[in-house]
Amino acid sequence: MAWQTNQNILIQGIHTSLAQYYCPRMAAYGTKIIGGVSAGGGGQTIGELPIFDLVMEATEKAGPITTSLIFVDPFEVLDASLEAIAAGIKQLIIVSAGVPPLDMVRLLYEAQREQVQILGPGSSGLVVPGQLWLGTGFVNHFQPGDVAILSRFSSLSQEVAIFLNQVGLGQSFVVDVGNSDLPGSNFAQWLQYLDQDPATKAIALLGRHGSQEEIDLIPLLRDKIKTPVVTYLCGSHAPIHRSCHDASTIIASQLSYCISDIYTPTEMHSAFKQEKLAFARTPKELPLLLKKALQPPKTRTRRTRPPEATPIGD
Known part of the structure; x- marks a missing residue:
């Protein structure tokens, strides 16, 4: 497993209330968010973040993306994840919980085939x-x-x-x-x-x-x-x-x-x-x-036997 922590972050489902609550807080923490994806919301902005209709459009206009955070409805997670994988994103964090098991089976198969790392769902x-x-x-x-x-x-x-x-x-x-x-x-x-x-x-x-x-x-x-x-x-x-x-x-x-x-x-x-x-x-x-556990192991010092006393006289 090789997780990259450089900051080129996309938000899928940026229209959701949870994403809108946490996006400015992540940005204030120093996380470099390049924009969000929301079908039908392309061309708009949330704060200073541009919104794109498609993930591919975001990668074309904003450059390479390291990680996508997925906030969409659980039943939309599979489509959102596959769209991100098709756009070349290699790390996905699925915040949404309750993703249907069969959707996860298909997603894990695609992720393994494309060597994509996934954290979540419900993370x-x-x-x-x-x-x-x-x-x-x-x-x-x-x-x-x-x-x-x-x-x-x-x-x-x-x-x-x-x-x-x-x-x-x-x-x-x-x-x-x-x-x-x-x-x-x-x-x-x-x-x-x-x-x-x-x-x-x-x-x-x-x-x-x-x-x-x-x-x-x-x-x-x-x-x-x-x-x-x-x-x-x-x-x-x-x-x-x-x-x-x-x-x-x-x-x-x-x-x-x-x-x-x-x-x-x-x-x-x-x-x-x-x-x-x-x-x-x-x-x-x-x-x-x-x-x-963090303490260095103790080194044992070898104790030398004191020399025997030499008798003085008989």
């Missing part, structure tokens, strides 16, 4: 504190530093950032993969990306209890990821058989009879501890464990 995006904000949520809690936050939940990322800031641990990268059962990119891909990021010295991994994906990460964390990772899994106090997904995902899973393996909090904790992987039981434990 609040990503933040490089002090440099770049792509998405929604609130970024005033994020401060520059060397700890990356990789999460499924935007609000949890903000809470953890507050705890980290209190002990002087800023953030190098904050990314929300979303809570979809068919994500464009997953924890494993982002862990490998962050492991190669020179600005990241440690990673806070924020998942959920009962998830098969988090269990499947254990061999990767143990054998492949060199950067220290501390894991926290939320939902330990929720009933075991209660899903932590959003309502639309729960209904879709029930209709399709998609039942995933469920692990108790004790089983999840034991699985990580058995492999001696850093695991926090509460968000407040994360700063302590991350500080410990």
Whole structure:
């Protein structure tokens, strides 16, 4: 996975209220947004941003585009994404949640064929504190530093950032993969990306209890990821058989009879501890464990045996 963070950003669905709320805020943060796309709105402007009817028109007039943020209706996400891919855009952040599963299947096939990276659906995006904000949520809690936050939940990322800031641990990268059962990119891909990021010295991994994906990460964390990772899994106090997904995902899973393996909090904790992987039981434990992980390994000094005393006389 190779995610480019240079700032040539397009907004698809710029006419939506969510996009109009966050666009000026992203721009004020320093994100370079070159314009937006809204069918029938070409030639107009929102603030200082030009609006185009088509993505291809935007690329022709504004130049190469690194990333497109997609705010359109969930049932329009597939068309908007395919239009962006056809225009040569290689990174998509899908803010819209509730994209139909079959639409995601087709989109993921096209993205793999065209080597396009996707974050989402239902993602609040990503933040490089002090440099770049792509998405929604609130970024005033994020401060520059060397700890990356990789999460499924935007609000949890903000809470953890507050705890980290209190002990002087800023953030190098904050990314929300979303809570979809068919994500464009997953924890494993982002862990490998962050492991190669020179600005990241440690990673806070924020998942959920009962998830098969988090269990499947254990061999990767143990054998492949060199950067220290501390894991926290939320939902330990929720009933075991209660899903932590959003309502639309729960209904879709029930209709399709998609039942995933469920692990108790004790089983999840034991699985990580058995492999001696850093695991926090509460968000407040994360700063302590991350500080410990960032400390250089202690070097053992070899103690020399004192010379034996020479007897004086008999």
